[in-house]
Amino acid sequence: MESSLFLEGVACRVVRCMRCGRLRRWAWTVTRGKRRQFRRWTYWGKPVPGFGDSRAEVWVVGLAPAAHGANRTGRMFTGDRSGQWLYRVLAEVGFTEGGRAVSASHSDELRLHRVYISAIVRCAPPGNRPAVVEQRSCARYLLQEAFQLFSTLRVVVVLGGLAYDWCRRVLFPDLPRSFRHGQAVWATLLGGHPCWRGKKVCVVASYHPSQQNTFTGRLTWQMWEAIFVRVRAYLQEKGLGEGNG
Numbered sequence: 001m002e003s004s005l006f007l008e009g010v011a012c013r014v015v016r017c018m019r020c021g022r023l024r025r026w027a028w029t030v031t032r033g034k035r036r037q038f039r040r041w042t043y044w045g046k047p048v049p050g051f052g053d054s055r056a057e058v059w060v061v062g063l064a065p066a067a068h069g070a071n072r073t074g075r076m077f078t079g080d081r082s083g084q085w086l087y088r089v090l091a092e093v094g095f096t097e098g099g100r101a102v103s104a105s106h107s108d109e110l111r112l113h114r115v116y117i118s119a120i121v122r123c124a125p126p127g128n129r130p131a132v133v134e135q136r137s138c139a140r141y142l143l144q145e146a147f148q149l150f151s152t153l154r155v156v157v158v159l160g161g162l163a164y165d166w167c168r169r170v171l172f173p174d175l176p177r178s179f180r181h182g183q184a185v186w187a188t189l190l191g192g193h194p195c196w197r198g199k200k201v202c203v204v205a206s207y208h209p210s211q212q213n214t215f216t217g218r219l220t221w222q223m224w225e226a227i228f229v230r231v232r233a234y235l236q237e238k239g240l241g242e243g244n245g
């Protein structure tokens with residue numbers, strides 16, 4: 001099956017998913033208690049599917065949708081400051097169509113080139129802290145995406161220590177336990193599962209571009225930009241481009 005069709009299938013299952021009662025109830029509560037500035041919005045309020053190029057070479061994995069961000073707009077990393085940083089840097093390094101740097105909602109015209117974006121958990125959690133059982137429930141979608149992207153995938157950028165730790169447990173058990181911003185490690189999916197045919201990808205760890213990190217200077221724009229400039233340089237060095245498997 002074409003990977004774009006399969007990824008659409010994963011997205012459909014995500015949007016209909018009701019496995020985590022706590023998270024579904026929270027999304028519903030947030031949707032009814034809108035923030036004043038978004039009172040005219042019809043909140044998405046459902047689990048948020050992955051977004052991007054079905055033949056991506058770069059997979060960006062975050063933590064979870066924000067209550068008034070992606071839970072409102074229906075697109076990963078859209079509608080909050082973290083998303084502003086992510087789409088701006090993707091535009092700067094040439095991973096968005098026409099250099100568009102702004103993502104407004106799931107129905108706008110933005111298209112990504114060579115990049116796919118998803119998260120370890122697809123529903124907004126209270127306090128931005130998904131429970132382990134919820135991460136475990138949602139891991140099925142991460143794995144399904146990984147298997148569909150694997151033929152073109154070269155780099156995985158993991159945002160934040162929690163997402164990193166979960167990716168290590170679920171996808172790349174040969175990653176080091178410790179998280180360090182900027183570290184880049186070669187890893188095999190599921191520690192070399194036959195389906196992965198021994199192929200290695202470069203897993204790059206970055207601080208999450210949350211306000212907690214960007215407002216405190218823990219993650220500066222220069223540090224953030226450097227991660228993606230490096231990813232692009234790696235792809236260029238390998239002579240990779242659209243359509244290369």
Ligand code: SF4
Nearest residue numbers: 017019020047123138
């Ligand atoms: S977090 Fe994942 S598994 Fe849980 S309800 Fe949302 S989509 Fe389903």
